[in-house]
Amino acid sequence: MKIFKFGGASVKDAAGVRNLAEIVRTQGQNAVIIVSAMGKTTNALEGIVRAYVHQKTDDIQSQLASLRDYHNTIMSELTGDFSPVHQTLAHLENQLQQPCNSLYDEIYDQIVSLGEVLSTQIVAAYLTQTGLSAHWLDARHLVRTDTTFREGRVDWEATNRRIKDAIVKNQLYITQGFIGQSPDNRTTTLGREGSDYSAAIFAYCLNAESVTIWKDVPGVLNADPKWFDETVLLSKLTYQDAIELAYYGATVIHPKTIKPLQNKGIPLCVRSFLQPDAPGTVIGNSDRHLSIPSFIFKVNQVLISLHPNDFSFIAEDNLSRIFGRFAQAGVKINLMQNTAISFSVVVDNNPDRLPVLLDLLKQDFRVSYNDGLELITIRYYDQGTIERVLPNKKLLLEQKSRYTVQLVVKDLD
Template sequence: MRVFKFGGASVKDAESVKNVGEIIREYSQDDLIVVVSAMGKTTNALEQIMQLYAKQDKSALENQIFDLKNFHFTIINELFEKQNLPVFDKVNNLFQTLSNYCSTNFVGDYDFHYDQIISLGEILSTTIIAEYLKSQSFNATWLDARKTVRTDNRWREGRVNWEVTEVLIQTAVEKAIKNETNIIITQGFLGHTPKGETTTLGREGSDFTASIFAYCLDANDVTIWKDVPGMLNADPKYFDNTELLEKISFREAIELAYFGASVIHPKTIQPLKRKRIPLHIKSFIHPSEQGSVIQESIEYDDHIPSFIFKLDQVLVSLTPKDFSFIVEENLEHIFAYLNQQKIRINLMQNSAVSFSFIVDQSRINLEALVAYFQDDYAVKYNQGLELVTIRHYDEPTINRVTVGKKIILEQRSRQTARLVIG
């Protein structure tokens, strides 16, 4: 059993779907679980629909649903020649379900409704792709992840019940294989509560779904198909002359994900590590190229330094007004506020009389933070900074990213250098 995952960019239009079909054809002798995201920017469009539904803006809501329906039917019309194929009715019914849902009055928990609406993106994409593969004589079937991935009822970031999920996935896949199906198309990002209500696993959670299925089925490997040649040592948007990381360990991948590398979802690696299931990252544009593999051995981790850039950072420093030492009581007070406000710290450092931390500008309300702490602390902050993390650094690599810039804060360990620069 092998697990493939295709993201939204790989199924953004009809030609992209055909390309996915050609990739699957190369592996069609294997038993495959194919996890698929929503097509193109569908999730963004559904988020706009969700916002309009919450506002009860019926006119704009109808227009947005109409545009999204046209987007999907444009793809369908280019993939299928006959108008009486089941896919047309299936997709029509899904959009009718969306329209009916949004025609009801908005009552209750925003996040609950979010999951019910946003989940339709993956249902649409997998419905279309499963029907397309069948039309191309693939031995394919559609599997509903909303009935196989069991979570709690934490909307928008459901936590997986691994024991129940393993039974549900194994049972569903065994049934499909008994029916002589070897290609199973299912949705990334989706789950369900014990009551059967739809949940989502958090944005970019489709990678996580692939690792869930792999873990539960003891898969041979997982391949995530992306629009990059593999896992690079830096984001090419910010860094020239990037290098391919052909082979790194699970541990290294977790470190890179923790520091902000965007190629792999942070939750994806852990289930694979537990069962030592290799994770391949390959290009759907050049599928014959080798790509990268994440596996158990640490032998290759330090061969190439990796760079992770976080822009638009804010450095906040808190100093007790009575110049008392920063002790556990102060830290408890500070962390309680940050946790309450869901502010994720990217880097922190303390001295005897001050505590400093770096956060994303978009995640913090500085005016509210100052108002909260100003009675007890002198609050200072610097905006518009950049946080650079270098794994397996040396002085030349540090010099490479700091030329002409001021280092405001610096931390180094044996393997990692972290620099706040402005």
């Protein structure tokens, strides 16, 4: 059995849904198809969450109307029984009329998760109408997690049992990425862009033949074409190189995706839904590492520097408190560096979590920070590649290892 994962860009409109159907018809009828929310639906639902938490009734209604209109437009150009979609939208509207009495992260998961439900209901209805026997599955009943909302930790034993009980080989299934369910039956999500991880979860549990992630790029490139004019397609990658690239922020693959596949030797293919016959990139077992440098850019970064308030050093007790504060605020560290009397970290500028983190850190440390920065990571670097990315940049921090250099820079323009 194969696992196919289609991201939001691949199903952003009716033409995308029809294209998905053609790919499934020709390449994946014995497969589990995992689909993300359509287009920018996740962003739209995040806006609805913020309006709901702050009880901005007019914003809730206008954003909900836009969400409904967007999905209705797609359905109007397709055929199928879309009554489940209307039921999901009605459920969302009813939910938004209830009192807001839960923590933000839990509310987030209950609402934002519906984007994947809507997209898979539309895709399943259309595939069925076109003659493909597509079975819609609710991933919330299959992927069991703990109660860490927005970053659910998978209970692999329970998930493995549920997926194997639900899926029969030689059938076609449509289900959601990104979402799961806690032991007390509350919806959880696996982290932003977690649909790739969902594909790996299903593949691991089913001992899949392969996983294919369908993207709007020809495969894994050595740099994001938004930043580099001349990019190179990487036709093959080792699991190790893929893990490293994902860890440092390569957006083509979710960081958690690779390890479950590596553990069972399941190849991961990254292919273009715009050119479905092209080979793309294959990630698997290989002794050959990358022969060319790869560049990863993360923008909107914040460099935070911490100094003890007393005469102590940055030693084990201080580090323990620092990491505890980051865990408490739910903020991930993209880079860290310490001296005897300071500790510096680079993080994403998350407006929901960063202010909370800074308040926590100020309880124990003097805190200073710079925002509006870029974090540039080069894998298999040399001095020439470093110089290539530094024009018109002020270098604030540099960290090197044998194969990787990370540069924190500020644009001088």
